[in-house]
Amino acid sequence: MENLSVLMTCPMSTYLEQELEKRFKLFKLWHYSSTDQFAKVNANSIRAVVGDTKIGADAKLIDTLPKLEIVASYSVGLDKIDLTKCEQKGIRVTNTPDVLTDDVADIAIGLILAVLRRLCVSDGFVRSGSWKNGDFGLTSKFSGKSVGIVGLGRIGSAIAKRAEAFGCPISYYSRTEKPNTNYKYHSNIIDLATTCEILVIACALTVETHRIVNGGVIDALGPKGILINIGRGLLINETELVAALIEGRLGGAGLDVFEKEPVVPDELFGLDNVVLLPHVGTDTEETSNAMADLVIQNLEAYSLSKPLLTPVV
Numbered sequence: 618m619e620n621l622s623v624l625m626t627c628p629m630s631t632y633l634e635q636e637l638e639k640r641f642k643l644f645k646l647w648h649y650s651s652t653d654q655f656a657k658v659n660a661n662s663i664r665a666v667v668g669d670t671k672i673g674a675d676a677k678l679i680d681t682l683p684k685l686e687i688v689a690s691y692s693v694g695l696d697k698i699d700l701t702k703c704e705q706k707g708i709r710v711t712n713t714p715d716v717l718t719d720d721v722a723d724i725a726i727g728l729i730l731a732v733l734r735r736l737c738v739s740d741g742f743v744r745s746g747s748w749k750n751g752d753f754g755l756t757s758k759f760s761g762k763s764v765g766i767v768g769l770g771r772i773g774s775a776i777a778k779r780a781e782a783f784g785c786p787i788s789y790y791s792r793t794e795k796p797n798t799n800y801k802y803h804s805n806i807i808d809l810a811t812t813c814e815i816l817v818i819a820c821a822l823t824v825e826t827h828r829i830v831n832g833g834v835i836d837a838l839g840p841k842g843i844l845i846n847i848g849r850g851l852l853i854n855e856t857e858l859v860a861a862l863i864e865g866r867l868g869g870a871g872l873d874v875f876e877k878e879p880v881v882p883d884e885l886f887g888l889d890n891v892v893l894l895p896h897v898g899t900d901t902e903e904t905s906n907a908m909a910d911l912v913i914q915n916l917e918a919y920s921l922s923k924p925l926l927t928p929v930v
């Protein structure tokens with residue numbers, strides 16, 4: 618197995634680095650001044666790339682590595698990988714589904730509660746000593762509110778299940794109606810946004826879903842509506858979102874992802890009806906290690922010519 622040379626694109630998990638180093642010849646792209654400098658000496662030896670949600674394998678990297686055979690992503694999302702190019706070149710691709718579903722669904726519910734019950738603001742209220750001057754004031758109830766989910770895949774379904782336990786009626790939008798659910802299907806995202814109080818974006822970022830939440834969807838959700846995004850920043854038109862929040866056309870937002878991470882629009886920092894997280898949906902020790910194990914198992918399977926565990930291409 619040592620003969621598989623693996624390129625990691627950026628720091629993602631110390632455990633993953635250590636485990637890769639035990640098994641393969643590991644190169645770390647961030648130890649070089651540029652991809653070109655790395656490629657000058659090593660391009661012909663790399664057969665595997667391990668990328669993540671920050672740096673995956675785009676067309677330029679793939680073209681730089683003529684011997685590349687497999688991209689094992691330390692993420693479920695595949696938007697940072699040029700899948701078409703991988704398919705054309707016969708490069709295998711794997712990701713890390715399932716092991717992270719619970720954590721991402723948990724953080725979606727956490728964001729809903731944080732926005733509606735104003736958890737971060739009330740924490741600040743206690744820390745600043747303001748409580749001594751009077752009560753915090755009333756917030757908004759979660760239990761029983763109608764939840765609309767965009768994308769009823771693994772993560773969307775796990776969010777639905779959790780929201781059901783809060784007594785929330787669930788409806789969803791996806792390309793096709795899913796069999797065997799009691800949830801109401803909308804074939805149009807505007808209809809979904811019009812009929813729900815909390816809209817959770819849980820679909821993959823693809824050409825079709827790019828900025829699927831535009832001004833029309835935000836206005837359909839309305840001044841009492843809450844928008845939650847645990848998918849990708851580019852699923853929402855961020856400029857429209859910021860404008861709607863500032864103008865009071867949207868009730869609030871809970872965001873784990875942004876268009877240009879780690880850059881977050883300055884305007885959001887001054888709003889106390891938004892909760893902002895640094896893309897941490899999967900970042901628990903347990904899940905991070907499970908994702909790393911899956912990356913390793915896929916690479917091991919590949920190097921032993923065994924079936925991949927979670928193949929995408």
Ligand SMILES: O=CC(=O)O
Pocket residue numbers: 670691692693694695717898899
């Ligand atoms: O965002 C997280 C992932 O795609 O795994």
